[in-house]
Amino acid sequence: MPNMMEIRWHGRGGQGAKTAALLVGDAVLSQGKHMQAFPEYGPERMGAPVQSFNRISDAPITLHCHVTNPSVVVVLDPTLIGATDVTAGLPNDGIIIINTDRPASDFREKLGLENGQKVYTVDASKIARETIGRDIPNTPMLGALIRVTGMLDFDAMLEDTRHKLEKKFRSKPGVVEGNVQAIQRAAQEVKSD
Amino acid sequence: MASLKELAKKGEFLTGGHRACAGCTFPQIIRQTLAAADTPVVVGASTGCMEVTTTIFPYTAWKVPFIHSAFENVAATISGVEAAYRSLKRQGKYDKEVRFIAFGGDGGTYDIGLQSLSGAMERGHRMLYICYNNEAYMNTGIQRSSATPMGAHTTTSPTGSASTGKKQYSKDLTAILIAHNVPYVAQASPSHWNDLVTKVQKALATDGPSFINVLMPCRLGWAFDPKIAMQIARDAVNSCHWPLYEVVDGNYKVTYTPKEKMPAADFMKQLTKFRHLFQPGNEALVEGLQAEIDRRWERLQKLAAMEC
Amino acid sequence: MSTKVVRERIALTGNEAAALAMKQINPDVCAAYPITPATEIMQIFAQYVADGQVNTELVTVESEHSAMSATIGAAAAGARSMTATSSQGLALMWEMLYIASGLRLPIVMPMVNRALSAPINIHCDHSDSMGARDAGWIHIFCENGQEVYDSTIQAIRISEHPDVLLPSMVNFDGFIISHAMEPVNTLDDEDVKRFIGPYRPTYQLLDVDHPITVGAIDLTDYYFEHKRAQVEPTFGAWKIIEQVGEEFGRKFGRKYGLFEDYRLDDAEIAIVVLGSTAGTAKVVIDQLRAKGVKAGMLKLRIFRPFPHKQIAEALSGMKAVAVLDRSEGMASMGGPVFAEIRSALYDYDKRPITVNYVYGLGGRDITLAHINSVYGDLQRFAAEGKPTVDSISDLVTYLGVRE
Numbered sequence: 001m002p003n004m005m006e007i008r009w010h011g012r013g014g015q016g017a018k019t020a021a022l023l024v025g026d027a028v029l030s031q032g033k034h035m036q037a038f039p040e041y042g043p044e045r046m047g048a049p050v051q052s053f054n055r056i057s058d059a060p061i062t063l064h065c066h067v068t069n070p071s072v073v074v075v076l077d078p079t080l081i082g083a084t085d086v087t088a089g090l091p092n093d094g095i096i097i098i099n100t101d102r103p104a105s106d107f108r109e110k111l112g113l114e115n116g117q118k119v120y121t122v123d124a125s126k127i128a129r130e131t132i133g134r135d136i137p138n139t140p141m142l143g144a145l146i147r148v149t150g151m152l153d154f155d156a157m158l159e160d161t162r163h164k165l166e167k168k169f170r171s172k173p174g175v176v177e178g179n180v181q182a183i184q185r186a187a188q189e190v191k192s193d
Numbered sequence: 194m195a196s197l198k199e200l201a202k203k204g205e206f207l208t209g210g211h212r213a214c215a216g217c218t219f220p221q222i223i224r225q226t227l228a229a230a231d232t233p234v235v236v237g238a239s240t241g242c243m244e245v246t247t248t249i250f251p252y253t254a255w256k257v258p259f260i261h262s263a264f265e266n267v268a269a270t271i272s273g274v275e276a277a278y279r280s281l282k283r284q285g286k287y288d289k290e291v292r293f294i295a296f297g298g299d300g301g302t303y304d305i306g307l308q309s310l311s312g313a314m315e316r317g318h319r320m321l322y323i324c325y326n327n328e329a330y331m332n333t334g335i336q337r338s339s340a341t342p343m344g345a346h347t348t349t350s351p352t353g354s355a356s357t358g359k360k361q362y363s364k365d366l367t368a369i370l371i372a373h374n375v376p377y378v379a380q381a382s383p384s385h386w387n388d389l390v391t392k393v394q395k396a397l398a399t400d401g402p403s404f405i406n407v408l409m410p411c412r413l414g415w416a417f418d419p420k421i422a423m424q425i426a427r428d429a430v431n432s433c434h435w436p437l438y439e440v441v442d443g444n445y446k447v448t449y450t451p452k453e454k455m456p457a458a459d460f461m462k463q464l465t466k467f468r469h470l471f472q473p474g475n476e477a478l479v480e481g482l483q484a485e486i487d488r489r490w491e492r493l494q495k496l497a498a499m500e501c
Numbered sequence: 502m503s504t505k506v507v508r509e510r511i512a513l514t515g516n517e518a519a520a521l522a523m524k525q526i527n528p529d530v531c532a533a534y535p536i537t538p539a540t541e542i543m544q545i546f547a548q549y550v551a552d553g554q555v556n557t558e559l560v561t562v563e564s565e566h567s568a569m570s571a572t573i574g575a576a577a578a579g580a581r582s583m584t585a586t587s588s589q590g591l592a593l594m595w596e597m598l599y600i601a602s603g604l605r606l607p608i609v610m611p612m613v614n615r616a617l618s619a620p621i622n623i624h625c626d627h628s629d630s631m632g633a634r635d636a637g638w639i640h641i642f643c644e645n646g647q648e649v650y651d652s653t654i655q656a657i658r659i660s661e662h663p664d665v666l667l668p669s670m671v672n673f674d675g676f677i678i679s680h681a682m683e684p685v686n687t688l689d690d691e692d693v694k695r696f697i698g699p700y701r702p703t704y705q706l707l708d709v710d711h712p713i714t715v716g717a718i719d720l721t722d723y724y725f726e727h728k729r730a731q732v733e734p735t736f737g738a739w740k741i742i743e744q745v746g747e748e749f750g751r752k753f754g755r756k757y758g759l760f761e762d763y764r765l766d767d768a769e770i771a772i773v774v775l776g777s778t779a780g781t782a783k784v785v786i787d788q789l790r791a792k793g794v795k796a797g798m799l800k801l802r803i804f805r806p807f808p809h810k811q812i813a814e815a816l817s818g819m820k821a822v823a824v825l826d827r828s829e830g831m832a833s834m835g836g837p838v839f840a841e842i843r844s845a846l847y848d849y850d851k852r853p854i855t856v857n858y859v860y861g862l863g864g865r866d867i868t869l870a871h872i873n874s875v876y877g878d879l880q881r882f883a884a885e886g887k888p889t890v891d892s893i894s895d896l897v898t899y900l901g902v903r904e
Contacts, residue, residue, distance in 0.1 A: 064681075277579060
């Protein structure tokens with residue numbers, strides 16, 4: 001399928017991996033593209049490893065099978081590395097983005113990445129704590145993801161997100177600003193190795 | 194208090210021609226109940242003697258709106274009818290005052306129907322549930338239910354060389370309903386029609402769920418001469434096998450105290466289902482039944498004396 | 502916050518789409534009991550109730566059996582009534598399903614397809630609704646969230662049609678559709694209100710001036726006639742389903758029928774499939790067509806009443822057909838859809854080689870590769886003129902299982 005991007009998110013139950021995929025899905029839809037966002041479900045509880053997925057395309061998506069070869073992997077919790085095979089199915093030119101305070105170079109060997117595979121890191125947790133006031137890394141990761149992949153018009157996405165948040169948190173402008181800043185900072189601070 | 198004349202004037206809500214046994218006492222229960230209502234009612238019944246004998250297509254004996262859906266769920270079914278009423282009234286699509294009455298036998302209430310009864314009562318629908326308790330699954334040919342008294346012979350708790358009938362004492366379902374904090378709970382008997390009618394009136398006036406457990410002597414399953422059906426009911430009440438009381442917002446009141454408490458044995462002797470208990474060697478069982486009746490009656494007295 | 506729904510393209514999961522359709526339908530009564538993966542439908546709807554956005558009386562019953570019982574009571578009373586469930590919940594209300602259709606009550610129920618225990622499994626397959634295929638309900642299957650939304654709305658019109666008066670279940674795949682967010686084009690509140698119209702019950706317990714008895718007992722002298730009388734409206738529903746689907750298409754741009762034929766016209770090999778797998782198959786078919794293979798698909802939307810004539814007409818000219826069943830009834834030759842399609846084709850002189858693939862039980866993924874292999878098989882059978890299937894039974898292959 002031309003122009004179809006598949007993303008896999010890794011997180012722990014309660015960290016917002018499912019919400020992350022939904023946020024991306026929403027952002028994509030606003031720019032007129034087609035999308036899917038879905039979690040993987042099992043008897044996991046808080047703290048257990050969970051995954052969620054996105055498909056993004058310029059054409060309508062009718063596929064309903066699992067995502068087995070995501071071109072982009074996002075890891076919301078670095079402690080999952082080693083516990084889960086986060087690079088499973090990643091193609092030779094795939095991208096992996098990790099929420100961590102460590103530099104990207106730390107991960108190339110650790111993950112056994114091929115030359116063509118790219119790794120990026122951003123301290124989304126720190127950004128979230130400083131902008132939103134809670135360690136929920138999915139909003140900043142959205143910014144990092146969009147910046148790294150270029151899959152959407154970043155500024156349009158930012159405006160749209162601000163708009164959506166304003167509708168939802170009318171009485172809490174601080175929340176809106178915090179989230180918008182989170183996205184911007186992560187986009188600025190995400191770095192490859 | 195109601196006058197028989199006034200009640201009789203209300204008209205006939207259950208026609209003759211239904212197929213209940215000669216000597217069955219639920220037709221009287223239905224007539225007394227429906228005469229007690231002062232608004233139109235919608236009635237539901239679980240599968241059982243009552244439903245099967247009164248609605249044989251293409252006939253129906255019911256002159257009020259009536260629904261039967263299945264065995265274990267008249268409470269759930271009527272709760273749906275009541276919810277529809279509430280909804281349509283709230284939307285201004287319906288403007289009559291109607292009350293809702295669900296009838297279930299002891300099988301469809303104490304046993305398989307307990308879940309849906311509990312749910313409906315807990316949700317607080319404005320409906321009256323009347324259990325017509327003939328102390329066994331009579332429609333299917335006299336099988337034991339949890340309402341069957343200890344020692345009674347039924348086809349699934351038969352007497353035999355190794356058995357003296359049902360092993361367990363009857364479940365106290367009325368107590369379970371009281372424990373649901375249902376605002377109006379009562380026990381009644383068709384032999385004491387004024388008491389029953391008054392209780393139905395109180396129940397229907399309650400803005401919430403209500404439950405009345407009505408003893409329903411069965412000439413086939415208990416076995417007695419159909420002519421004496423009401424007398425059997427009276428004896429059940431006078432022996433305190435079936436006390437008549439009500440619980441209003443948790444406050445107990447005994448509504449009828451026998452002038453002379455009849456020995457349980459005198460009540461039971463008249464019924465074939467207990468006949469074997471009067472054979473030599475079974476005295477302890479009769480004593481056990483008397484003791485249990487006394488225990489529950491004394492407990493009831495204490496509860497009635499309390500301020501709740 | 503404005504609660505009005507307008508025509509727009511928004512991201513919704515299947516459950517959200519069902520709940521939104523219910524919100525716009527605004528039923529008088531809804532019964533709710535939780536079960537994975539359908540729970541969210543009633544959770545979302547309960548929030549609409551709590552925020553005063555619907556007029557619905559929500560009855561939070563204590564079991565699915567009571568959910569259907571209360572829904573039946575409410576519908577018989579004269580109210581537009583709905584509920585939703587899945588799997589074990591559907592199984593628990595099994596006797597009440599027959600009662601609902603026997604009492605000719607136009608109940609509409611979103612039904613999230615999940616495997617039946619044992620073993621207990623919360624993921625998708627069709628064993629639940631297939632287990633209820635003789636209960637006299639209309640069964641609609643949805644490929645995606647858009648169809649869930651559209652079909653729930655249409656189901657009200659279909660069920661309430663005076664020539665039908667039968668309950669409908671709107672089936673969609675558990676997790677795959679129920680929990681997956683996809684773009685859905687929504688309608689205005691007014692669009693939906695006008696499309697479904699006000700509810701005019703044929704009978705109502707609450708019409709106390711004209712008392713009726715509902716649920717009488719039939720002896721041997723009447724039961725057969727009553728059941729015979731249920732046959733006409735059941736199969737007459739085909740026409741109504743098509744009419745409603747066509748009207749929906751005219752008004753809102755998305756037309757629906759008994760099934761969707763995808764590149765079937767000049768196809769030589771085809772699959773028959775229900776639910777979300779059809780979407781995956783479309784990708785495979787497009788790839789095959791690009792290579793010159795005459796592949797097509799009959800995506801069955803209406804499983805009950807089974808449109809045997811219409812399906813047979815569409816398939817009789819094919820060389821080879823694979824019927825994909827997402828349930829194994831442990832019953833007969835292959836899955837339920839297969840058995841009925843073979844039966845439908847039996848009388849045709851020209852009929853395709855017809856084989857069965859049982860797939861996806863308990864949520865097992867069905868991939869592009871799997872579907873490709875099915876078409877590969879079909880090409881071989883077509884060329885050889887016979888099915889040479891290597892499997893437990895002659896015509897049934899279990900696709901995607903570890904043997």
